[in-house]
Amino acid sequence: MKKTLMASAAAMMMTTGAWAQDVGVSMALFDDNFLTVLRNGIQEMADGMDGVDVQIEDAQNDVARQLDQINNFIASGVDAIIVNPVDTSATEAMTAAAEAAGVPLVYVNRQPINVDSLPDNQAFVASNEIESGTLETFEICKILRAQGKGDGARAYLMMGELSNQAAVQRTKDVDDVIGMDMCNFIEIIDRQTANWSREQATNLMTNWLSSGEEFDAVIANNDEMAIGAIQAMKAAGLDMDVIVVGGVDATQDALAAMQAGDLDVTVFQNASGQGSGALNAAIALANGEEVAQKVYIPFELVTPANIDGYLNQN
Amino acid sequence: MADQTSHGIGGLTFDKSKRSWPNEFNVFLALILIILLFEALGQILPYMNNQSMLFDFNDARDGTILNMARIKIIILQVSIIGIISLGVTQVIISGGIDLSSGPLVGAAAMIVMSFAQTELVNGNPNPKAVFGAWSFDLPVLVPLIVGLVFGAMIGAINGFFIAFARIPPFIATLGMFLVCRGISQWWTKGQPVSFPTEGYAWIGTGMMPVVWFIGLAILLHLIMRYTVYGKHTYAIGSNEEAARMSGINVRRHKVMVYMIASMLAAFAAIVLSSKNLTAQAGMGQFYELYAIAMAVIGGVSLTGGRGSIIGTVLGAMVFGVIQSGFTYIKLDAFYQLMAMGAIIIGAVVLDQYRQRRAAART
Numbered sequence A: 001m002k003k004t005l006m007a008s009a010a011a012m013m014m015t016t017g018a019w020a021q022d023v024g025v026s027m028a029l030f031d032d033n034f035l036t037v038l039r040n041g042i043q044e045m046a047d048g049m050d051g052v053d054v055q056i057e058d059a060q061n062d063v064a065r066q067l068d069q070i071n072n073f074i075a076s077g078v079d080a081i082i083v084n085p086v087d088t089s090a091t092e093a094m095t096a097a098a099e100a101a102g103v104p105l106v107y108v109n110r111q112p113i114n115v116d117s118l119p120d121n122q123a124f125v126a127s128n129e130i131e132s133g134t135l136e137t138f139e140i141c142k143i144l145r146a147q148g149k150g151d152g153a154r155a156y157l158m159m160g161e162l163s164n165q166a167a168v169q170r171t172k173d174v175d176d177v178i179g180m181d182m183c184n185f186i187e188i189i190d191r192q193t194a195n196w197s198r199e200q201a202t203n204l205m206t207n208w209l210s211s212g213e214e215f216d217a218v219i220a221n222n223d224e225m226a227i228g229a230i231q232a233m234k235a236a237g238l239d240m241d242v243i244v245v246g247g248v249d250a251t252q253d254a255l256a257a258m259q260a261g262d263l264d265v266t267v268f269q270n271a272s273g274q275g276s277g278a279l280n281a282a283i284a285l286a287n288g289e290e291v292a293q294k295v296y297i298p299f300e301l302v303t304p305a306n307i308d309g310y311l312n313q314n
Numbered sequence B: 001m002a003d004q005t006s007h008g009i010g011g012l013t014f015d016k017s018k019r020s021w022p023n024e025f026n027v028f029l030a031l032i033l034i035i036l037l038f039e040a041l042g043q044i045l046p047y048m049n050n051q052s053m054l055f056d057f058n059d060a061r062d063g064t065i066l067n068m069a070r071i072k073i074i075i076l077q078v079s080i081i082g083i084i085s086l087g088v089t090q091v092i093i094s095g096g097i098d099l100s101s102g103p104l105v106g107a108a109a110m111i112v113m114s115f116a117q118t119e120l121v122n123g124n125p126n127p128k129a130v131f132g133a134w135s136f137d138l139p140v141l142v143p144l145i146v147g148l149v150f151g152a153m154i155g156a157i158n159g160f161f162i163a164f165a166r167i168p169p170f171i172a173t174l175g176m177f178l179v180c181r182g183i184s185q186w187w188t189k190g191q192p193v194s195f196p197t198e199g200y201a202w203i204g205t206g207m208m209p210v211v212w213f214i215g216l217a218i219l220l221h222l223i224m225r226y227t228v229y230g231k232h233t234y235a236i237g238s239n240e241e242a243a244r245m246s247g248i249n250v251r252r253h254k255v256m257v258y259m260i261a262s263m264l265a266a267f268a269a270i271v272l273s274s275k276n277l278t279a280q281a282g283m284g285q286f287y288e289l290y291a292i293a294m295a296v297i298g299g300v301s302l303t304g305g306r307g308s309i310i311g312t313v314l315g316a317m318v319f320g321v322i323q324s325g326f327t328y329i330k331l332d333a334f335y336q337l338m339a340m341g342a343i344i345i346g347a348v349v350l351d352q353y354r355q356r357r358a359a360a361r362t
Helices: A002-018 A033-047 A063-075 A092-101 A129-146 A165-177 A198-210 A223-235 A252-259 A271-286 B004-009 B023-044 B068-093 B101-114 B141-163 B169-187 B198-202 B208-226 B228-238 B240-245 B250-276 B287-297 B309-328 B333-361
Strands: A021-027 A052-058 A080-083 A105-108 A122-126 A153-159 A186-193 A217-220 A244-246 A266-268 A294-296 A300-302
Touching: A021 A033, A021 A063, A021 A271, A033 A052, A033 A271, A052 A271, A063 A080, A063 A092, A080 A271, A092 A105, A092 A122, A105 A271, A122 A271, A129 A165, A129 A186, A129 A217, A129 A244, A129 A266, A129 A300, A153 A165, A153 A198, A153 A223, A165 A186, A186 A198, A186 B333, A198 A223, A198 B068, A198 B250, A198 B309, A217 A223, A223 A244, A223 A252, A252 A266, B023 B309, B023 B333, B068 B101, B068 B208, B068 B228, B068 B250, B068 B287, B068 B309, B101 B141, B101 B169, B101 B250, B101 B287, B141 B169, B141 B250, B198 B250, B208 B228, B208 B250, B208 B309, B228 B240, B228 B250, B240 B250, B287 B309, B287 B333, B309 B333
Parallel strands: A021 A052, A021 A080, A080 A105, A105 A122, A122 A294, A153 A186, A153 A217, A217 A244
Antiparallel strands: A266 A300
């Protein structure tokens, strides 16, 4: 046992120590909470490894800038590239550039359009968005049933940025869940975008409240918007014990809102796990090892019952 | 013998055809028109069940015939950008432009919030703490002063490069746009800053943003209308060379104009982060453009020298009414930006048309 450990440690030193691995990372956007946790996940893992250097750049939500960054990485001879795509439909050119140069490429967090036709030395690491909205909406459906509203409940739906794949998918998840027999008692009164933003969500919720319609739940595509809705409802004097509010991300702010009894459901997407998973895949590909082309890090449902396990995660 | 009454004013006589109402009146009319349009849609659209936008005859809700909740949100949702647009208005009147206000909101919010955090959240230590123990539960005056000083500093740098280094305002403030966005990301490496003290949270609670907006609007209106500062601002915007030759210290004045604008943007950041109980690096996105649009809809001329605070406040109200109106008629989210863009362009086209007609008459 000891021997094999030593041998594998020596092997690791051979592979990582002898040739230091340079990994270029192009993030879609630096000023996004979730992507920041993911980015820190990559950085922290790299810091903890010998001979792995990461250079992380901000594509500032600009497709052209991102492609330039990838070409610059290739030109400076990195051993692998990690891309968090700005636009998931613009990844063909990135795949082609990396493939032509023979540099391994790992897409992280956002599913590239060519995910099914990636060359052998490219992979995709993310969580499956279908899980997030489904877990959220189904839990809300169960809570509403437990409240005895199984024969009719009304909900508002807050969507993220309309151009964003996660917003589109989570919204579709909501529609899919309330299309099921068990949850089709939920009626969506209105669906609007608040662009992932707490401020916009507060304003949107207050506008909804001003129409005076009765409702039982607010389903938001992310936590920031759920918190905005909660702040607006509390300002209007609504009882947060009765109204069910759900979000996605399990941010620190959301967990605090859940501890205060305002937020009922959120979903934990393991951002840091995606970051380290992507770096693992990139290093393995750079070493010429076999890697599964789709690596899914599971979403996890967070409710007041299991919140304690998540307080230090994000 | 010539007409005696006209003698002293160079032969000018009162001419009915040259009479025109103040510019702000047009903006007010446009506001009424847009409200009527939404009220009409409320009656026409089949799924609206003849709801009204501003009226609510169900006494049980708030005891008035008005829908007070909607009237409040119309003003509340534009108050914070409105505070920025007050500062932008005087910048544009002075013949300049300020593109840095949106990112400045992000940067100022991040910095200010770091000095406004509480120690305990639900009995647990603050998970978003930026500094050590000394920074917890400081008196609310500390973050306020930090924010205003930061704003003044950014404004002074803007003003210095524009007035003394003679860089076009568009470029100088565009550079500051990037610098400020960088500061907001660098401050905590992208992490949000949350959980402020109760004193700080009071600044933006409830209808407080509206109180700040209206209060500052009145103050700025008085300054622009009745003080030397205001007169000099209009003079510089109308004809900078003439202003300089009549003894106005144009350079010093411009620095002050940009400092006041940036301090207002920093204050908006304080109100915004207090209202939301959080500061995030991406805050204030597009605020600079909305602030400029509010001023322009309110009749402030981008060529300088023309416009007023009252106009800008009305311009902000137009934004608020459109925003609430879209939610009220449940306009599909996909059409909202397009409709808003069309309304902004339409409002300015109408204003230009009126300007040309007024010019042709004289």
